[in-house]
Amino acid sequence: MTDVFAVFEGGGIKGIAHVGALARFQEETNLQFRGYAGTSAGAIVAALAAVGYRARNPSSRPFSITPQDLNMIMEQLDFAKLLGDGPVPFNKLRANIESFRSAIPRLVEAGKELQKLANAGKFKRWRSTRALLQKYQPELEMIQGLPDLLQRFSVKKGLYETGALVTWLEGYLNRSGDRLTFQSLLDTNKIILKIVATDLRDPKPRVFGPIHSRNTEVALAIQASISIPLCFCPYPEGSNLLVDGGLRSNYPLWIFDTERQESGVELPIIGFRLQQDVEVHNYSKLEDYIWGLVNAALEGPSWLQRKGMKNVVEVRVPIPANVRATSFDLGNMEKGYLFLSGYSAATAALLNADNRAILGLT
Secondary structure: OEEEEEEEOOOHHHHHHHHHHHHHHHOOOOEEEEEEEEEOHHHHHHHHHHHOOOOOOOOOOHHHOOOOOHHHHHHOOOHHHHOOOOOOOHHHHHHHHHHHHHHHHHHHHHHHHHHHHOOOOHHHHHHHHHHHHHHOHHHHHHOOOHHHHHHHHHHHOEEEOOHHHHHHHHHHHOOOOOOOEHHHHHHHHOOEEEEEEEEOOOOOEEEEOOOOOOOOEHHHHHHHHOOOOEEEOOEEEOOEEEEEOHHHHOOOHHHHHHHHHHOOOOOOEEEEEEEEOOOOOOOOOHHHHHHHHHHHHHHHHHHHHHOOOOOEEEEEEEEOOOOOOOOOOOOHHHHHHHHHHHHHHHHHHHHOHHHHHHOOOO
């Protein structure tokens, strides 16, 4: 039996692929997971695995998968229902963004026509303005909600609150009826759980775990870790704000360094990564440029954190280029594809001779 640690990279809705990868590793009876850790969506998977939920082989027949399986839990994770309290229903957010983006050229045209009317006579200006308002009515109605949107950002600093999502998650984590803390999880399951968030006042990653935050409720740590800036409201901690852990460490392979050193041998660590297919961009669109900046910020530190580490088995799960961290409107078919992608990637990793030697499976 080989003791191992598991670390799950953050990635929003793409984290469903982690469940498929974990399912394959849980089939290896010679592996004993001593600890789980993760960032953002990876924190959700890590916590549920630490509590004891198992992922099922994708070839399992539907009737053999129970509501207690990690597969079913993640499939029921419906962000459209759990985050429907924002200024725009969550399942309509993408459509609204696309509509607004397509309306920008027309709004620019309207601005130019209004500028021409500035020097016109009063009567002509009145008649032309009425015609202009009728001509651009759909686009003008679209921006009427902007002041309220900006006010929400100013007050709550995010579009959607995560309270309902955390309440849903607590139903699975607090199985004994008592709130699950990092210490109570360690006492009960003998499993170390660590979750990464970002403290805006501290340049270092904020790590929740049984050492520094033993009495913190696991669900609240997850709430901080998944709070994607601007999309979700930040998690308040006194006068401070905590946001998505991916800003500091999206792939925290280093997080079990102390435990690995204390063991006397560098115990294997399994890193579950989400490898996004590369889209070819010329960055002429602002959206592509912004996503390029986000990916560079997240991927660069991840590569540095991996460099030089020993006894690491990496599972690189390919993710389609059109599935982004905030693609929360995925249907069950797309979620199933991500699960299968994770299972296949883990199978490939376990066929590698070097990986099997690290895990003591030869």
